[in-house]
Amino acid sequence: MTIPFVGISMWVIIKLFAVISLIFYIVFALVVVRQVQLMIKTIELGFDAPLRFLSIMHLLFACSVLIFALIIL
Amino acid sequence: MPDVFVAKNIVKKEKPPLNQENPVMKPAATSSIERLPGHTHNPFASFSYYPEKVNFETKEEAEKIVLFLRQHPIVNLKWILIASVLVAAPSILLGINSNFLPGNFRFMAILAWYLITCGYIFENFLSWFFNVYIVTDERIVDVDFANLIYKEVSDANIDKIQDVTYKMGGVARTFFNYGDVTIQTASEVPNFDFLAVPNPDRVVKVLQELRREEEQEKLEGRIR
Numbered sequence: 001m002t003i004p005f006v007g008i009s010m011w012v013i014i015k016l017f018a019v020i021s022l023i024f025y026i027v028f029a030l031v032v033v034r035q036v037q038l039m040i041k042t043i044e045l046g047f048d049a050p051l052r053f054l055s056i057m058h059l060l061f062a063c064s065v066l067i068f069a070l071i072i073l
Numbered sequence: 074m075p076d077v078f079v080a081k082n083i084v085k086k087e088k089p090p091l092n093q094e095n096p097v098m099k100p101a102a103t104s105s106i107e108r109l110p111g112h113t114h115n116p117f118a119s120f121s122y123y124p125e126k127v128n129f130e131t132k133e134e135a136e137k138i139v140l141f142l143r144q145h146p147i148v149n150l151k152w153i154l155i156a157s158v159l160v161a162a163p164s165i166l167l168g169i170n171s172n173f174l175p176g177n178f179r180f181m182a183i184l185a186w187y188l189i190t191c192g193y194i195f196e197n198f199l200s201w202f203f204n205v206y207i208v209t210d211e212r213i214v215d216v217d218f219a220n221l222i223y224k225e226v227s228d229a230n231i232d233k234i235q236d237v238t239y240k241m242g243g244v245a246r247t248f249f250n251y252g253d254v255t256i257q258t259a260s261e262v263p264n265f266d267f268l269a270v271p272n273p274d275r276v277v278k279v280l281q282e283l284r285r286e287e288e289q290e291k292l293e294g295r296i297r
Contacts (some may be wrong), residue, residue, distance in 0.1 A: 045116050045126065055195070061188055069185075
């Protein structure tokens with residue numbers, strides 16, 4: 001499906017939009033990792049290692065979705 | 074000639090741990106702390122006397138955490154329900170119409186959807202987990218973690234507390250025994266709100282006992 005006058009496929013635009021959104025999401029995931037580190041520094045609640053692990057897993061998930069998007073789309 | 078400018082002896086006092094009958098006033102051995110009804114090692118606990126694994130940045134060495142509070146777990150129900158709908162949504166939508174996107178785009182849409190759902194769940198959990206209220210033998214500390222980029226940690230000395238009130242209203246609050254404790258202080262932060270904390274009556278009682286003890290310390294000239 002091509003957009004009239006522009007001559008670019010609609011799917012290319014959607015792919016571009018998805019990739020940009022995922023880059024923003026990775027920035028958000030990085031902020032989460034940093035924030036978890038800061039909160040653990042502020043207050044230790046005896047659940048620090050699993051929280052750090054979860055925040056890093058969330059970041060890795062976001063990175064892998066971006067890589068998938070670049071490969072599959 | 075008598076010495077006029079002699080420094081007063083400041084007695085440093087070690088505070089005894091809680092006792093089951095009267096958690097703040099009467100001393101008790103460490104083993105009896107473990108028998109307190111609200112004492113727990115669970116990091117997800119919303120109400121804990123003398124938590125052992127809790128520590129905060131500005132805590133002094135001699136300072137003891139008397140009470141650790143966070144919102145009642147039932148307040149998480151709303152976002153857990155929303156998260157359940159978010160988790161189930163792709164399979165429901167694909168069941169209705171699975172051909173509205175090409176295969177590769179559909180796969181990526183599902184993946185991105187679950188990524189956002191994970192972020193939503195994690196963010197809400199962090200918000201609940203790190204929004205804590207701490208009562209030590211010297212002060213009250215309120216740690217607010219409103220969102221990812223906003224954090225506020227405020228504290229006030231026990232002797233600055235002027236008034237403590239608690240509110241409990243509504244079906245859920247009465248049923249699960251949680252409510253808001255409002256503490257008016259003479260410090261820089263005039264109001265401390267412990268929102269949706271379990272057993273608000275016990276929180277008020279502990280604060281009263283601590284205030285009484287602080288006044289007693291002042292009268293006896295025991296200053297930390």
